[in-house]
Amino acid sequence: MTFKNIVFFGVATIISFQLSAQQSEIFTNDLADYQKALTLYNNQQYLASQSLFESIEKTSKEDALQSDCAYYIANCAVRLNQQNADKLIEDFVKKYPTSTKCNTAYVDVGDYYYENSKYAYARKWYAKVNEEALSGREIDKFNFNNGYSAFASKQNKDAKKYLSRVENSKEYGSQAKYYIGFMAYEGDDYTQANAYFEQVSDQEKYKEKLSYYQADLNFKLGKFEKAIELAKERLEVSDSNEVSELSKIIGESYFNLEKYAEAIPYLNQYKGKNGKWNNTDFYQLGYAYYKQKDYEKAISEFNKIVGGKDATAQNAYYHLGESYINLNKKQEALNAFRNASQMSFDLKIQEDAWLNYAKISYEIGNPYQSASQVLSDYVAKYPNSTHKEELETLLIDSYITSKNYVEALKLLEGKRSFENKVAYQKVAFYRGIEIYNEGKYVDARVLFSQSLKEPRNDKYTSRATFWKAETEYNLTNYEEALIGFKQFEQQAVSRSTPEFKNLDYNLGYTYFKLKNYEPAIRYFNQFIAGKKDDKVRLNDAYLRLGDSYFVSSDYSKAISAYNNANKLNEIDSDYAFFQKAISAGYIGQDAKKISELEQFISEYKSSKLRDDAMYELGNSYVKANQTDKALHMYNRLNDEYRMSSFVSKSLLRQGLVYYNSSQNEQALIKFKKVAVDFPNTPEAAQAVSTARLIYIDLGRVNDYATWVKTLGYVEVSDSDLDNATYEAAEKQYLDSNTEKAITQFNNYINQFSNGLHALQAHFYLAQLYYKNDLGSNAASHYKYVVEASQNEFTEEALLRLSQFYLEGKNYKESMPLLLRLEKEANFPQNVVFAQSNLMKANYQLEKYKEAVTYAEKVLSNVKIDNKIEADAHIIMARSAMKTGDEIKAKRNYEKVEKVATGEMAAEALYYNAYFKNKEGKYEASNTTVQKLAKDFSGYKFYSAKGLVLMAKNFYALKDAYQATYILQSVIENFKEFEEVVSEAQSELNSIKAEESKTNASIKTKD
DSSP: OOOOOOOOOOOOOOOOOOOOTTOOHHHHHHHHHHHHHHHHHHTTOHHHHHHHHHHHHHHOOOHHHHHHHHHHHHHHHHHTTOTTHHHHHHHHHHHOTTOTHHHHHHHHHHHHHHHTTOHHHHHHHHTTOOGGGSOHHHHHHHHHHHHHHHHHTTOHHHHHHHHHTTTTOTTTHHHHHHHHHHHHHHTTOHHHHHHHHHHHTTSHHHHHHHHHHHHHHHHHTTOHHHHHHHHHHHHTTSOHHHHHHHHHHHHHHHHHTTOHHHHHHHHHHOOOBTTBBOHHHHHHHHHHHHHTTOHHHHHHHHTTOOSOOSHHHHHHHHHHHHHHHHTTOHHHHHHHHHHHHTOOSSHHHHHHHHHHHHHHHHHHOOSSSOHHHHHHHHHHHOTTOTTHHHHHHHHHHHHHHTOOHHHHHHHHTTOOSHHHHHHHHHHHHHHHHHHHHTTOHHHHHHHHHHHHTSOOSHHHHHHHHHHHHHHHHHTTOHHHHHHHHHHHHHOGGGGGSTTGGGHHHHHHHHHHHTTOHHHHHHHHHHHHHHOOSOHHHHHHHHHHHHHHHHHTTOHHHHHHHHHHHHHHOSSOHHHHHHHHHHHHHHTTOHHHHHHHHHHHHHHOTTOTTHHHHHHHHHHHHHHTTOHHHHHHHHHHHHHHOTTOTHHHHHHHHHHHHHHHTTOHHHHHHHHHHHHHHSTTSHHHHHHHHHHHHHHHHHTOHHHHHHHHHHHSSOOGGGHHHHHHHHHHHHHHHHTTOHHHHHHHHHHHHHHOTTOTTHHHHHHHHHHHHHHTTOHHHHHHHHHHHHHSSSOTTHHHHHHHHHHHHHHTTOHHHHHHHHHHHHHHOSSHHHHHHHHHHHHHHHHHTTOHHHHHHHHHHHHTOTTOOHHHHHHHHHHHHHHHHHTTOHHHHHHHHHHHHHHOOHHHHHHHHHHHHHHHHHTTOHHHHHHHHHHHHHHOTTOHHHHHHHHHHHHHHHHHTTOHHHHHHHHHHHHHHOTTOHHHHHHHHHHHHHHHHHHTTTBTTOOSOO
8 A cells, every 4th residue: 555645736825026116017917917827727727827827928028927937837738748848847947047946846846746656757856856955844745755756666775765764754754664664574674674564553544554564574584373363363354365365374374383284274265476376385285285194185286386496396296206106106106206306405305206216117117217227326326325225126126127128238237246147147138039039130149148158047048048049040050059959958947948848849940951850850759749739830840840751751751740730730731732742752652643733733722832733743744654634734834823933844844745755846846945035044954955956866956056046145165164163163152161152153153144054153142142141242143033034043032132122221122022022932931021021111112001901911821920910910000090090000009019029019009008098098098108118118219209198198187297297308308209309399388388377487488
């Protein structure tokens, strides 16, 4: 409330003039007009008054009268707010410096502005006043008015200077003391403020306002009981705004007296400044609820403290964490404790918060950093903590449970304690398994070897031994694989491992690859005898057992094994049936072989072995002297399977049939077709050789020579050198002398670019380069094989060359190769490889419809493993997301989640949470994000995306603190993912803008 002296301008003293005896009539008229103008002025008719004064000034010859008129003209201009008012005052002073009204002019203008509450203007004119020229009463009024104008203009130093001069004045003293006290109050000098307020507290006109200030002063002086007493006295007679402020004083006083139950209702009645609370307000009410164990309400207040960065915020976040713990909300507690641990205003709170943060990270996982890292950082920061031993135990275990093996390996490097070496052995093993499942066998072998260097736990030593052998097998190092599997077999603890159940199967396969068929047969039989539940692997074991008997020429047992495989009918039943028919031929049952091959061709219409069967059946017809049937079957093969590698063989066979039946012209037609359509193949060489005999028999040697010259790749005179050079290189290859083989195959190709064995040389050279991880060297040689006519190496070359392009992300180059492989492959696994990678390549090229088509093809194959199945579902899900079909995406991500591992599983889990958020299942969505953080913390991209999703969930659940803290953490910790950070920033800005409407402490701009 403002108290001021109200000053009225009285009737101005009539100017007395000494009239001479010769006073003129003009002067008498001027004086009458002056009196009239003065009356208008005193009646506040300033415009009329000003006009009349101006007229008098122009006509009057008297200096005194002109001076007084100029004074009133300027005063009227001030009161009329005319633009030239200030200038008129200054002009008056300059023109009439000896006028008694000069000082009065400054005072009058200052007083005018004072009375009209234009205090800055008043201060300007008061500054011009000569204080020494003022009378006693005038000086008191001047000091008060000037002091109050300075007070109102926030010029407290000048205000105190002038008000202090009148604090003992009878007229102005009380008002001056009140304002001096108020300035002391605002300047936090509560003792002086209280002293001045006490001096005027007995005056009725100040009691109303002073009751609030004195209550507040006592509160600020720490006299909480007195503050409560004074504030309560004032409550009943106060308006709503003052009730709010008084309630705050009472509530805070009870709070400081630790009377939290009494504090709560008063703190709740506070309305805030301009309708907004600040972080301290939320903290006090939240803490009061916390002390009453009302954790739900405590959380509802604490979590309104958004973006706090002071001691109050640190304290609030710590107790927010404890409130969440008491309600078993550990994910929320994790964020609160993490936030408190990042502030150092109170070091004890920081340490306790960090301890809780580390323990919860271990329990539920941590989306910001691995639990291992948090635990390790705590131990490093607080080496003398009484919790050190407990935390170190958790740290070791966290390396395993977090599955964040990459980071765990980094943390364990160089740590020499026994417990850390035990952990290192396990972590290296599990990381090896991850890498193995990604098909990175060389890297996996390194990790298994590192695990074996720390043989602290027999079980993991045994398992690492097995998986190192498995990687050697996949790298075609079969001798090393065999050594590893045998070592595993000899370790007693191996029998308790999950790997042991399939050991016989692995050993059987390894011996089979080494072409050591006797032990292969033994191990496959051992596996079959003890394995009844895994029908797919059992089926496969029967097939390989049959193959082992087959190559050992024990065809009867081979037939028995193939029959057993067919009974299971799980995989490759066409292969078993075909091999059974071939075996019948080897034991002299030619009629049975023919019958079964005929049945095979009829029943297995989609089999990749159907062209093999046609070729074998044609050969069997020839052997049985059923040449017409043979020729017919060869023709079927040539017509139905134009891209088959058996076409060249079939044509050659037809030529031989004609040749043996003396149908030389027909034979020559077939041989020439083989020579032209299939150059540089063994069949072409034989066709040319047999045609040569026919031409000799027909006496047409010149015709032969002319024809041979058209072929280009046949140089008869150099054939011996060609064969000798190739055989020398081939011998090095068969003897596994890699470097010499590479050199000699290159020599052969350089010397005989179109040689008889060019195809084989290019293929074997490509294989050697591929095995030595020189993919770019191998590519050109595989390309030669692929671009040649269909041959026995085409399938493998298509596989390896497409693989090379895929590894380089050159999807456009890989696509035509994969399409050919899909159509031409004989081995089912190569068809699956082609289809699964066509699926991925189409997706990468944004051909989502084609990607889905191939994914469906892959899924229709019952022989695919879990990883390929997961790949297919993930491509379908991603494609569906790209095309806006979230229903289909959700369905496929659910399937991915069941079979995937590693990053793919993390992606599926993220979308599990994403779809729950879309459905409004916010708490369930957060539970899934927690699982993502715990089980897949190594995959930072999905951790970041999961956190943004969690923030959205929390805000939907009306927890602004969790939402904003999480988003800020994403922005600070995941800068490498620009798109995610951009989304987090946008979401954070939106939330802050909304929350700032009720919380004055929130800044909407960073």
